[in-house]
Amino acid sequence: MKIMKQIASSVVGLAVVGLMGSAPVFAQDMKMSFIVKDMTNPYYWRMGEGAKKAAAELGIDLTFVSAKVNGDIEGQIAVVETELVKSPDAIVLVPMNGTALIPKVMEANNLGIPVITADTRVDDGPGKVETFVGLDERESFAGMAEWVVEKLGGTGKVAILEGFRGSSTAELRLNGMMDVFNANEGIEVVASIAADWDREKGLKASEDILQAHPDVAAIIGSNDQMALGAVQAVKGAGKLDQVLIVGDDAIPSALSALKAGDLDATIDGNTDRVGYEAVKAAYELVANGTKPDAMITVPSSIMIDKDVTQAYLDGRGIELE
Amino acid sequence: MKSLVVRLQSYSLTWIILIAVILGAVLSNLSPYFLTTGNVTNLMKQVSIVAILAAGQSIVIISGGIDLSVGSVLALSAITIGWLVQQGVDPALASLCGLAVGTFAGFVNGFIITRGRIAPFIATLGMLGIARGLALVVTEGVSYQVLVPFFLYIGNSSFLGLPVPIFFVIVTFAAIYVMMVSSRFGRHVYAIGGDERVARLQGIPVDRQKTKVYMLSGFLAAVAAIVMVGRLAATPPNVAQGIELQAIAAVIIGGISFAGGRGVVLTALVGAVIMAMITNGLNILGISSFWQQVLIGAVIIAAVWLDNIKSGIRA
Amino acid sequence: MAETGPLVEMRNISKHFGGLQALTDVSVDLYPGEVVGILGHNGAGKSTLIKILAGAQRADSGEIIIAGEHAHIGDPNDARKYGVETIYQELALCGNLSAPANLFMGREPQRFGFLRKKFMRDEAAKALKKLSIKIKSLGAEVESMSGGQRQAISISRAVYFDARILIMDEPTAALGMEETEMVIKLIQELKSNGLGIFWISHDIHDVYAFTDRIAILNGGRNVITCATKDFTQDEIVSMIITGKPLDRSQATGQGNRAQ
Numbered sequence: 001m002k003i004m005k006q007i008a009s010s011v012v013g014l015a016v017v018g019l020m021g022s023a024p025v026f027a028q029d030m031k032m033s034f035i036v037k038d039m040t041n042p043y044y045w046r047m048g049e050g051a052k053k054a055a056a057e058l059g060i061d062l063t064f065v066s067a068k069v070n071g072d073i074e075g076q077i078a079v080v081e082t083e084l085v086k087s088p089d090a091i092v093l094v095p096m097n098g099t100a101l102i103p104k105v106m107e108a109n110n111l112g113i114p115v116i117t118a119d120t121r122v123d124d125g126p127g128k129v130e131t132f133v134g135l136d137e138r139e140s141f142a143g144m145a146e147w148v149v150e151k152l153g154g155t156g157k158v159a160i161l162e163g164f165r166g167s168s169t170a171e172l173r174l175n176g177m178m179d180v181f182n183a184n185e186g187i188e189v190v191a192s193i194a195a196d197w198d199r200e201k202g203l204k205a206s207e208d209i210l211q212a213h214p215d216v217a218a219i220i221g222s223n224d225q226m227a228l229g230a231v232q233a234v235k236g237a238g239k240l241d242q243v244l245i246v247g248d249d250a251i252p253s254a255l256s257a258l259k260a261g262d263l264d265a266t267i268d269g270n271t272d273r274v275g276y277e278a279v280k281a282a283y284e285l286v287a288n289g290t291k292p293d294a295m296i297t298v299p300s301s302i303m304i305d306k307d308v309t310q311a312y313l314d315g316r317g318i319e320l321e
Numbered sequence: 322m323k324s325l326v327v328r329l330q331s332y333s334l335t336w337i338i339l340i341a342v343i344l345g346a347v348l349s350n351l352s353p354y355f356l357t358t359g360n361v362t363n364l365m366k367q368v369s370i371v372a373i374l375a376a377g378q379s380i381v382i383i384s385g386g387i388d389l390s391v392g393s394v395l396a397l398s399a400i401t402i403g404w405l406v407q408q409g410v411d412p413a414l415a416s417l418c419g420l421a422v423g424t425f426a427g428f429v430n431g432f433i434i435t436r437g438r439i440a441p442f443i444a445t446l447g448m449l450g451i452a453r454g455l456a457l458v459v460t461e462g463v464s465y466q467v468l469v470p471f472f473l474y475i476g477n478s479s480f481l482g483l484p485v486p487i488f489f490v491i492v493t494f495a496a497i498y499v500m501m502v503s504s505r506f507g508r509h510v511y512a513i514g515g516d517e518r519v520a521r522l523q524g525i526p527v528d529r530q531k532t533k534v535y536m537l538s539g540f541l542a543a544v545a546a547i548v549m550v551g552r553l554a555a556t557p558p559n560v561a562q563g564i565e566l567q568a569i570a571a572v573i574i575g576g577i578s579f580a581g582g583r584g585v586v587l588t589a590l591v592g593a594v595i596m597a598m599i600t601n602g603l604n605i606l607g608i609s610s611f612w613q614q615v616l617i618g619a620v621i622i623a624a625v626w627l628d629n630i631k632s633g634i635r636a
Numbered sequence: 637m638a639e640t641g642p643l644v645e646m647r648n649i650s651k652h653f654g655g656l657q658a659l660t661d662v663s664v665d666l667y668p669g670e671v672v673g674i675l676g677h678n679g680a681g682k683s684t685l686i687k688i689l690a691g692a693q694r695a696d697s698g699e700i701i702i703a704g705e706h707a708h709i710g711d712p713n714d715a716r717k718y719g720v721e722t723i724y725q726e727l728a729l730c731g732n733l734s735a736p737a738n739l740f741m742g743r744e745p746q747r748f749g750f751l752r753k754k755f756m757r758d759e760a761a762k763a764l765k766k767l768s769i770k771i772k773s774l775g776a777e778v779e780s781m782s783g784g785q786r787q788a789i790s791i792s793r794a795v796y797f798d799a800r801i802l803i804m805d806e807p808t809a810a811l812g813m814e815e816t817e818m819v820i821k822l823i824q825e826l827k828s829n830g831l832g833i834f835w836i837s838h839d840i841h842d843v844y845a846f847t848d849r850i851a852i853l854n855g856g857r858n859v860i861t862c863a864t865k866d867f868t869q870d871e872i873v874s875m876i877i878t879g880k881p882l883d884r885s886q887a888t889g890q891g892n893r894a895q
Contacts, residue, residue, distance in 0.1 A: 040611070063607050068614060071559055074370065075600075077552060081363040082604040085354050099466045099555030103477045125468055165462020166557055194462065503751050505744045512741055515732035522692055522727055524712040524742035582732035 031061045032282060033083035034275070036094045037120075038070035042251040043223070043271055044094065046316065047119065050272030051092070054279035062279065063088070070197065071164070073100045080104040090114045090282040092133075092275075098123035098168045105129060114285055116292075118278040119271070120169050130285055131292035133278040135269050137169060140300040141176030141222075144246060144267055147302055148218050151244055151264075155186030156217030159209045161195040161202050161226040170194075173222045173248070190216060195226045202229025210237045218244035224254035224266055231262045250303055252318045258305045259320065265304050272316065273298045333576050333584075337591045344595060348602035355605055362484050366476075366552070368597035369486035370395075370545045370561075372590050374568035375575075376497045377541035379589040382572050383501070384534045385514040385581030386441035390430060391542040392564040393452035396556075398423040398546035400456045403465030403556030412471035419550075420543045426452055427539020431532030445535075449565070456558040464557035467550050476551025486548045490590070493544060497586050510534060514581030570617065571596055574624040595620065641704055642667050643801055643832040644689070644720075649698035651684055658684045659856045661698070666801065666832040671823070673847035673864065674836045675876055681856040682836050686803050689834070690722040691715035702801070713742070718801075721794035725806040728790040731779030735771060736760035738778055739793045763796040764789070767822055784815025791822050802826065802833045808842055820846060844869050854879030 034051045036044040048064045055062035063083065067075030076096045083091060084107060091108055093115055095101035105127030108115045115122075118133045148158065158181060163170030174192070181187045190213045195201035206219055206229060219234065221227030227247025234243045240262065247254050250268035257263035277296050284290040313320060349356040374391050381388045398419040405415035426448060433444040475485050501507035509530045512520040521527045550556055575592030577584025596617055603613045644666040651659040659681045666672050674682045687693040689700065691712040700707045702718045709715050715722070729738045736756040745752045757774055764771065769788040771781060778786055787807060794802050807823070808816040823846065827833060837843050843850065844864060852859040852875050860881040867875070871882055 065604065065607065068611075071562060073553060073557060073560060074367075074549070074564075078363070078367045078600065079604055081366065082360070082601060085357060085359040085363060085605070097464055097553070097555055097557050099464060099468070100553035100557065102468065103473060103552070103554050107477065123466065125466075164559060165457070166460070166464045166559070503753070504749060505746055505751060508737060508744055508751060509742075512730045512733060512737070515730035516727070519724075519727045519730050520741070522690075522712055522722070522724060524716060582730070 031088040033088045034092045036066045039066040043249045047271040047275035050275030054276045092278045094119045102127040133296040137172035138176035141173045145177040145180035157190045160192040161221045199225040199229040202226030206230040206233030221247040224251045365487040372593040373545040375571035375589040377538035378568040379586045388538045389445040390448035392561040394426045394542040395546045396456045397452040398543035399556040423543025424540040427536040431535035435528035460558045472551040645701040668830045671833045671847045673843040673850040676853035680853040720801045721799035722803040723790040763792045783810045
């Protein structure tokens with residue numbers, strides 16, 4: 001009876017998965033949950049692709065999930081709770097808020113389920129995290145800032161579009177840039193506005209920046225969505241050849257913009273590698289008991305128009321129009 | 322002998338509970354995890370915040386109004402608590418201050434609506450911006466850590482085998498139910514929602530009672546904030562954005578008339594449970610969160626449609 | 637009857653809304669056991685006058701004397717304290733509530749902070765029975781009831797709270813023939829119990845048949861106050877339209893009561 005029910009439900013489960021167009025899931029020994037901030041964002045989608053690749057290679061039954069929207073912390077907590085009920089062998093978590101997810105990490109600790117964070121950290125505290133896999137955001141943005149300074153020849157007015165105030169990622173990215181800009185006498189940061197990772201808000205903020213500082217030489221988006229908003233604003237002002245615009249994350253639409261010459265640079269955080277490495281580290285821990293390093297750093301790279309090659313796009317499975 | 326109204330009321334409640342039970346049965350058939358103790362516990366924790374807000378919202382909607390500001394007021398109360406705890410204030414006292422802030426925001430809503438003769442939709446839309454903006458200004462966008470035992474207990478512990486947040490829900494609904502059914506205030510809320518001008522001409526202190534309605538809604542937003550702080554162990558000022566729409570949806574799914582004057586508050590609790598079940602069930606089934614929104618949207622429309630069919634479409 | 641003093645005297649009442657002068661020095665009075673019809677066009681000031689007595693609006697100037705005492709009426713509850721009950725044409729009842737809930741609206745009895753629901757239901761049953769009003773179920777929403785039943789509930793409310801002065805705004809306008817008769821019968825009974833009734837209506841036939849005196853307003857001013865039967869229906873209609881009193885020597889009797 002129970003077996004029948006399980007078969008029935010797994011059949012339904014398969015049908016549902018099939019419906020959603022994901023790869024078929026095979027019955028596996030190891031189960032893992034990969035929880036991100038927002039599956040709609042290509043950044044995390046790509047991370048999921050890397051994670052799925054690792055799962056396929058290692059024979060892991062992987063669940064890749066997120067809350068409805070980035071910012072819905074309560075929603076992400078609910079997702080973690082739901083995943084914990086399934087008693088996975090490990091959880092990879094991209095926390096929306098460094099503090100808010102601590103109680104859930106503690107809950108996993110109590111259940112003996114190891115937690116690995118990726119991309120964004122959980123704050124230090126009572127929650128025990130096995131390792132953190134990701135970029136050094138601060139270093140990565142410092143690198144980008146140096147590239148900008150070099151491009152501007154050491155002088156010019158710069159504006160920054162920040163992510164959510166209070167998000168640790170936003171803070172690291174901002175600090176990385178400010179380290180470099182503050183160290184360069186010729187660079188003046190004329191505006192630093194929180195556009196909440198959002199394209200429309202990035203557009204509006206950039207319009208305001210262009211109004212207030214017509215001679216701004218560079219606008220840096222802390223992610224590509226905001227940078228693309230800046231592209232629209234600068235285009236509208238007819239200043240595309242005067243203003244340097246850079247973003248971060250190398251999402252597909254940003255690559256198109258790079259190719260078209262609208263966007264000048266973006267950071268490829270290689271998030272597929274973050275996803276891949278996180279799953280792999282979890283696997284090593286669970287299967288072989290290998291303790292991972294305290295941090296697994298995935299290096300980032302700055303991309304400009306000529307880096308958007310067919311080979312690169314094929315490697316990421318992206319088709320640009 | 323039960324009067325007809327009481328029977329009709331229990332009818333609308335049984336109807337919505339039936340839908341919840343069917344949904345639960347379908348979900349437990351689809352996933353072996355759904356009816357596990359662990360998941361039911363999760364469900365109770367997950368429903369708590371929206372349910373508490375829905376209790377307040379149901380009173381506002383029965384009075385013929387709407388309160389769009391509850392999510393922002395929740396955030397403002399939460400950061401008040403977070404800031405005070407950060408300053409070393411006793412968590413219980415900080416919670417009381419949070420309740421005061423929420424109630425005051427509700428009072429401002431009520432004052433603007435009754436004295437300024439401004440439609441509730443507009444007044445509370447304004448408060449939505451004001452409270453959220455204040456929360457961001459005060460904190461400069463920073464999320465305070467609230468890793469104190471008091472709140473960790475509220476958010477993550479069990480009492481008598483049930484998660485603590487569900488007791489907030491039970492007490493809230495018990496109190497609101499008695500208030501709406503057996504107090505003069507509750508009777509006045511129904512009268513005002515039925516026909517405000519009649520209520521006024523019959524000597525009901527309409528403005529005072531309406532102000533109380535919005536104060537109550539603000540107070541309950543702050544109660545939800547206490548649970549939220551417990552759940553998050555932090556007070557991000559951007560928390561609970563758009564949650565007012567979930568609370569309103571819970572009220573509508575429960576079958577409380579949007580036109581005001583009719584409905585049973587307990588149905589809003591069931592409405593909130595149904596929404597939480599959909600989200601939780603689809604999470605468990607691993608179905609994309611995009612479909613959750615589609616399904617909840619469909620359920621809202623279906624609920625109102627069913628209601629219209631049942632009542633022979635009221636004008 | 638002629639020996640007793642007036643129940644209500646409204647003296648020199650004026651009221652304006654912004655630039656619009658709604659009432660100018662209007663005076664009317666009402667004696668126990670009497671029905672006084674208030675007549676006039678739309679905008680003649682009938683409703684405003686009556687709302688001032690009912691506490692729904694305040695006069696700018698003038699005075700109200702009830703049973704020989706100066707009355708200060710600031711809101712509907714004040715009016716009720718003086719025994720003034722009003723039955724509005726459209727705004728009498730909340731359709732979403734039951735008959736007992738409507739009967740006690742704004743004056744709900746409570747004990748220890750809780751509504752006395754059983755008491756309200758029993759009292760409502762008695763009050764309706766006293767006026768021989770039949771309704772199907774005390775729990776039903778009044779919206780599901782006929783116009784006559786609803787009007788009857790309003791009247792029973794006034795009676796239950798011992799109204800001495802009853803204001804009826806278009807009491808029969810929305811009713812059918814049979815229901816109108818029922819309401820008229822109720823009013824006759826109240827009248828014989830010594831209540832004073834102000835009757836506002838457009839229907840000159842009803843007014844002519846059931847009022848003892850009439851007060852005609854035009855443009856917010858008194859035109860004439862006289863015994864109904866001093867004039868013919870046609871004459872009354874012509875005074876409503878022209879706003880000028882007909883000079884007639886036999887216009888005496890009760891009409892002289894007004895100044």
